[in-house]
Amino acid sequence: MATKAPPRIFSSHRRLAVRRRMLALQALPDAPRYLIDDMVEDVQERLAFLRFEPKTALVIGDYSHALARALTAQGVAVTEVEPADGFAEEQPYPFEGFDLIVSLGCLDTVNDVPGALVHIRKALAAGGMMIASFPSSGSLPVLRDVMLAVDGDRPSPRLHPAIDVRAGGQLLQRTLFADPVIDQRPLQVAFRKLDRLVGDLRAQGLSNVLADPGPHLGKDAIARARDAFAAAGEDGRTVERFEILTLSGWKR
Template sequence: METKAPPRIFSRERRKAGYRRALVRQSQRDAARYVLDDMVEDVLDRLEFMRFEPARVLVVGDWTGTLALSLRGRGSVVDEENVRTLDEEKPLGDGPYDLIVSLASLGRVNDLPGALLHLRSALNEGGMLIASLIGAGSLANLRRAMIAAEPDRPAARMHPLVDNAAASALMQRALFKRQVVDSRSLEVAYKSLDRLVSDLRDQALTSSLSSGAPPLGKAALQRARDAFLASANDKGRTVESFEILTLTGWKD
């Protein structure tokens, strides 16, 4: 029976271009990095709580270098991969690892079940995967603003996002044991839609859909700005929520 290829929702080239742009922005000014900082801190807290001390680790997607530095300080040998060079939908060349950490990366691959299988295959027996990604429910005000910008025929401008139930099913499908999927909210206040978009560009979190939408026209952009600020609090700021899913599983 012929196996169908997964639908091509995301573009690796657009994803890599966004990553390159983020690195330039990070080097030129005091750029936003709070999403990745939150993910890194969470991973370190989990490892400390579990008292898990991996000998060999693969870190994917941490362009800050903070996680690798911290793990090396704890005695781990760490390999680092970034989303410009690593294709999660293909087998990993190195390994096996005692721990693989993926940050803000797996939510934008076309074959997520296949990517999870490849990550599991790269683990030692008794090894663990921790994968953090932006989950469903994130950026609700931005989504409303995009619909308001083009009320008649809104273009696809934002990613489909994985929810808790789907992530749990995918971890089971990839044969992880003792798998756990949990979520938490990271709330950030913005004075304008433009500031939010700038922060997303800083952190390589903008769209990498395979079918890129055309730029918003002047009138549509103003509608989006007005709709975003319609939810502003008494300080004139709109609070957005990043729902961060963390997938944890073991290879037993």
């Protein structure tokens, strides 16, 4: 019986272009990195709490390279890969036997999340651990409301559908990870203008990569969006929220 292909929600070409633009923007001075910094810090805290000391690790998507530097300093042999450089998360990995695999900010925009998790599990050594973190359901509530208000009676697809805690748990069970842990934490950031938020999203690889991205906003719609974003704040600042979902499990 033929395996049913996953729905095509995201465009692989747009995803590649967005990540390449992200890498270029991250090379600029004062590039925003608060999302990747939060994820890296969380991974380090988890490993320290578990007293897990891997000998080998694969790190996917950490454009800051901070996690690799920290693990290397602890004597871990680290391999880093980046989707923008051609690493395909939805294909079998060209290597295996890692004690630890960490995926940061990547799994929220692959079409076949179960398949990607299966490939991670296969690339782990027995007793190895997987940690995956990415923006999840509940992120960018202000921006979502602004876009709905601007589009009016005919809303267009502009922001990504996202994985929630329940779906994350189901994914780990489906892909046979042992001792799964699923949690979500908020990260709040204040912005003076909508344009700054949009700039931060681009610089951190969170632009629209939907297969059907919808029509571009016209000048009048952009002006209304700016006004609506400002009206959602106080004292010249609007607080936006990111929800970071972390999935972890073991290969037994």
